[in-house]
Amino acid sequence: MIDLARLQQAQARIADTLSPTPLMLDHPLTERLGRRVWLKGELFQRTGSFKARGALNWLRTAGSEELAGGLGAVSAGNHALGLAWAARQVGVPVTIVMPENASHFKVEGSRELGAEVILHGDINDAWNLMHRLVEERGLTLVHPYDDERIVAGQGTVGLEILEQCPEATAILCPVGGGGLIGGIGVATASLRPSLSLIGVEPAGAASMAHAWAQGGPARLERISTCAKSLAASIVGEHTYPLSRQNVQALASVDEAAIHRAMHHLLYRAKLAAEPGAAVGVAALLEAAVTLPPEGDVVVVITGGNLGGEELEAFL
Missing domain, CATH: 3.40.50.1100 (Rossmann fold)
Incomplete structure (x- = not known):
């Protein structure tokens, strides 16, 4: 609630x-x-x-088990930037999947903040890949919007x-x-x-x-x-x-x-x-x-x- x-x-x-x-x-x-x-x-x-607000609140309420395997997210760019920035504060690795048409500015900005950025298909393709990476790598998914x-x-x-x-x-x-x-x-x-x-x-x-x-x-x-x-x-x-x-x-x-x-x-x-x-x-x-x-x-x-x-x- x-x-x-x-x-x-x-x-x-x-x-x-x-x-x-x-x-x-x-x-x-x-x-x-x-x-x-x-x-x-x-x-x-x-x-x-505004995305830095939600990302920082998420990181500061996360348990150690959520952070242990690293974080994953799908983003058009702003959530990627916010999450990469917030995660860097606590030294947690982040993997981001973005659509292939994502802003070059946001892609490079996220990489500069330490995130691994993968460009893949459209937004639906990006989500499909992220779900596979969560299973394969043990990532914790940080949803860009559907998370309390x-x-x-x-x-x-x-x-x-x-x-x-x-x-x-x-x-x-x-x-x-x-x-x-x-x-x-x-x-x-x-x-x-x-x-x-x-x-x-x-x-x-x-x-x-x-x-x-x-x-x-x-x-x-x-x-x-x-x-x-x-x-x-x-x-x-x-x-x-x-x-x-x-x-x-x-x-x-x-x-x-x-x-x-x-x-x-x-x-x-x-x-x-x-x-x-x-x-x-x-x-x-x-x-x-x-x-x-x-x-x-x-x-x-x-x-x-x-x-x-x-x-x-x-x-």
Whole structure:
């Protein structure tokens, strides 16, 4: 059971190493919408995304038997960076399987942090290989989103937002596998139940909307989006019910909208965020969400891990 107490414990557990990230006013969006729009800068977190929170919380609650054979994970990149960084703090080896189209920037960054990175097929192929490696090598799987300790760590983002923005009536959160929005939802439902929590997905990887429509996690046959950090083909057994309980709405944005949002973040907000972090801004620019009539809006900018070649596509 993931409740407020577990989020607060996670916040205390990681506070000596991971500082709160800033909340920044997006002046152009504020002027456009006629209400304050704040950007939660998780791209400034250690390893360049919110993923370091869950990874560090997981490592600091792991037993010696879980660590003994090393750790394994599947990741598009940000979880790999966060887990490799956290595991290096305690000298535990990490094996990561990434899809072959993973960001070169994230692959090399994970290797620099000491992880063994294997590139293999698409995201479904990567998972199949990791399950084999868990059996063959005796690795402990650290799921990128469907793990209660990971979700609790990611939920500290929600605690910070509520502390930093007492007048917020809506939070827009990118959705991949659902770990971040699942954790934030525990915080909002417990501390500010009137707040509207809205998930935003790429139209080409709307795995949470698919799960809602199917009545439970169901794998997407095809993933196609530039927002690779959100390219989960299936949401989690933990994250699905959390979203149904605590998320008020889901929206999707197409590739053109993500490109426009990237342009806004780069040139108007002056933030070098990655495409997956831009979907919340895209939803506002496209009027793809229904907001409460009053109050501040917070958009979670989940990460900023992209290399020069990726950045060039949005210049």
